[in-house]
Amino acid sequence: MEQAKDLLAKGVLKPGDYAYHEGLSDWTPLLEVIVANSEPEASPTPSVGPSLSTAPTPKAKSNATLVVGIVVGLMVLGGLAAAGGWYFFLRDEPMELVKTTPPLKVNVPPNKEVEKILAREIGIWKITGHRLPVIDPETGGPGKAEDIRDTIETRWKEKGKSTVSTFSPVINGKKVSFVGYKEYDAKDGVFIWRVKGEGLPETVSKERYDPVTKTFHGEVNYQNNTRELSTFRRINKDRVHFKSKLFDADNKLLGTSEMLFTRLEKKEPDQPPMTAGSLTAKEAAEVMAWVIGKWETKGKGMPVGGEPQAIEITMEARWKEEGKSVEFKYTMEEGGKTVSYFGHQQYDEARGIFINRSKWGDNPETTSHERYDPATRTSRAQSMPVSPAVGSKTTTVTKRIGQDKTQQTLEVYQDGQLVYSHEIVSTRIGRYVEPARPEPAPHAPQNGLVAYYPFNGNARDEAGHGHDGTVIGARLTADRHDRADSAYQFKLGDHIRIKGLMGKPKNVTLAAWVKLNGQQGRSGADIISIGTSVNIRVDSKSGTGGSSRTGRGSWLGTNAKVNYTDTGWHQIVFTFNDNTDRQVVYVDGTSMAASRNQIPIFYEGRETDTVVGINGRERNAGFETQGVIDDIRVYDRTLSAAEVKALFHSE
Structure with a gap:
């Protein structure tokens, strides 16, 4: 905030320049942000x-x-x-x-x-x-x-x-x-x-x-x-x-x-470049549906004081939630390698804007707010990295040309000075074709697989049962095999929400790969929790393991007296068998703890969703995860010790 005040005083920023910080619901003129965050003098x-x-x-x-x-x-x-x-x-x-x-x-x-x-x-x-x-x-x-x-x-x-x-x-x-x-x-x-x-x-x-x-x-x-x-x-x-x-x-x-x-x-001063009227939810869905498909982008970027740069990008757009949000995948050549980046768009009907989020390499995530004018078929957006440079501002104007082409101009300002611009044309080269679902790891048990999350660029259920997740805060990152965007990085409070309780399985196996780092929740890190009925919890006061709910307000946990924060990647598996009254914890394919439990899993209660990274009862903030999670599996049966070992070696 002090940096913003200094730049404002020097004239680098203007009072009407738009700014954003955590806690604001929308981009807000800088002067308003500064005044709202000032404290009255104590005396x-x-x-x-x-x-x-x-x-x-x-x-x-x-x-x-x-x-x-x-x-x-x-x-x-x-x-x-x-x-x-x-x-x-x-x-x-x-x-x-x-x-x-x-x-x-x-x-x-x-x-x-x-x-x-x-x-x-x-x-x-x-x-x-x-x-x-x-x-x-x-x-x-x-x-x-x-x-x-x-x-x-x-x-x-x-x-x-x-x-x-x-x-x-x-x-x-x-x-x-x-x-x-x-x-x-x-x-x-x-x-x-x-x-x-x-x-x-x-x-x-x-x-x-x-x-x-x-x-x-x-x-x-x-x-x-x-x-x-x-x-x-x-x-x-x-x-x-x-x-x-x-x-x-x-x-x-x-x-x-x-x-x-x-x-x-007479005009309104320093308005952001988004002044068209609001769309209804149905109209917004039609705008998003138009972009679904595969696009080829070509153009030229011009750094101020530098040489022109050729731009060639392939973009694929698909529904994340049909009619409500779109996922984007951008593929390009960087340093002789083919790399992919990802984005997401959804419509906020209350504010009449599209909210776009994207992450490019090691750069901070950016958020842009965009309005679409159906009369001119033009989108106008303004974006700024959430951190760290308060003096950076990006504006874009994208116009549709016919049914399969768009033209876009972009300008980037740093401390009030233009530092980069580009002009690009995107041409539709195909309708979106749902890619073949990736095969589960060879020799991984398939019988009874209710949900599988390899996190290959998204939180889809690749077991094919529709238990797709909604990502809230978590960011794509490299997995344990160094494959880009193939796992999710969580900070405390980030999570993935999955509708339903996986069919409320009588017998269950939960499996996940984790790489924890830094401070976990004060009572441990919940990796996956089916409601509050059965979960995997790592690095609690009791150790690492899982628990099943035995009634209202009661749970039975099985834990190995080991913690794994800052020790690299580990596979954690928790099984419950109602037929043999036994629950077991495995780490890296080896049985670490077991206990007897004669009470069936209790699924009644207000918690009706499955979550990753937090406790099933969301207000229980003491069970948040910080680190990387990947390859989550849910089975509606109890894997044997041999199957757990085979799963570990297959992945």
Whole structure:
């Protein structure tokens, strides 16, 4: 965050540049991110109120005065009006005091009218005006008028429903960044305005709108018993007039302000390149269906200051979940070797965007948000690596040409400077053909195989029974044979979710290859868990093994007193035989522990899915896995010791 502030101060980044960090739901203008992550100063207590003193003796300015004086004005009105309020105490010549009244009781405007009211504020505005305190806080004498000069940018936060404004007034010689959010409360018939300045507490005000006079009327009561009345009147579509008065608890006037807002730009400032309307889920599915197939991409990349680079890529797109998400596989030549990378796309109907994720070699994963305009058949996206370079930004524009071709331009910026661009054309060379399922390892037992996950670029069930997994957080990596993208790397909390409980097998065998590293969950690492009924758990306080559920709130575990974190690859197998009342743990083909269990596996309960990497009861955060998992098998029978050994040697 400090790096972002520094780049913003140097002008390398702009307030409207989009940024993202963990915890945000979407890419957000940089200034908003900085302000939202700033903490109010611990001292003084951030109460709101005027910075004007009614005492006749001079008073030195303090941080408390600064906080109070700033917050007072900004609370006045939403959008542009509020920005004016931040300069409440500015004026250089006498003015006739505005005759303001408490908020008007006007009819509640319908949704379309609310959208029109908010839309009028969208754009970039110049602020000029003055403020006049009744008493000068420096001398205690009559107040001195001061000049106001600033700009404010307002854009949609959620189109038709709310706006966000950013501005940076100079306070005590330093620019302070502010962000304000405005929305309409239909129940109370008021516009709500929330303002947060960097290092300052959030403040909230309410205002009513009179459609006859095209005027906002605001009244704000502050924590120190001061009250502010204001009006914000629209002169025409490009000029707005603001006036306000501030009173103390005894209704004594403390100061006035007056400002004129003049529109500089009508367009919404610094919008990301994705402005087309939202699609329905059905329309989004049709957009994704169009790309399913095999494509050949050719073009030229141009590093700034470097030589042109030929681009040749083959891309295959297939449904991950039909109608909802697509998987991509990119194949190209790098350093004389053929390499493959993978991507994923799904549609977020609530936000009206496609979310694309991809990982290229050792580079960090990137996420891009994309909008598709069906009128022009054009997709516009903006992306940025999640880490580590806050100054990096990538934009793409992809246009469909006919039924089997696309053209794309891409630009990459680093610290505000263009560093790379490319122009490519992709041509469909075939419809997607489902590849032949890979054969299980030779001599691996096939009888009773319910599910098999070799993780060959995805989490599909290669046993052919449809128990495909959904990957949440885990990343493809090399397996124990150094085959790229053939295993999944998990950090704590990452997991794969598989619908159902594998048919609730009476007898069961679970097998998996693991390479654990670093800190595991505080109670061990759950490799695979069928609900909370049967699992493999490694490096628990009891060791490594598995357990079966014997009833509500009870389990019976069988564990070898061995831990395997940071010891390389190992195959762990757990078997339960209801016929012989016996459960066994094997490590690398050898029996390590066994115990008697006369109680059948208990499958009742709320946990109805199978998971990899976490406990079946997802809220049990103490059983998370950190490391690599591969070649998971689930059987609905108990493998013999000889079969387990054969499985180990076959893999």
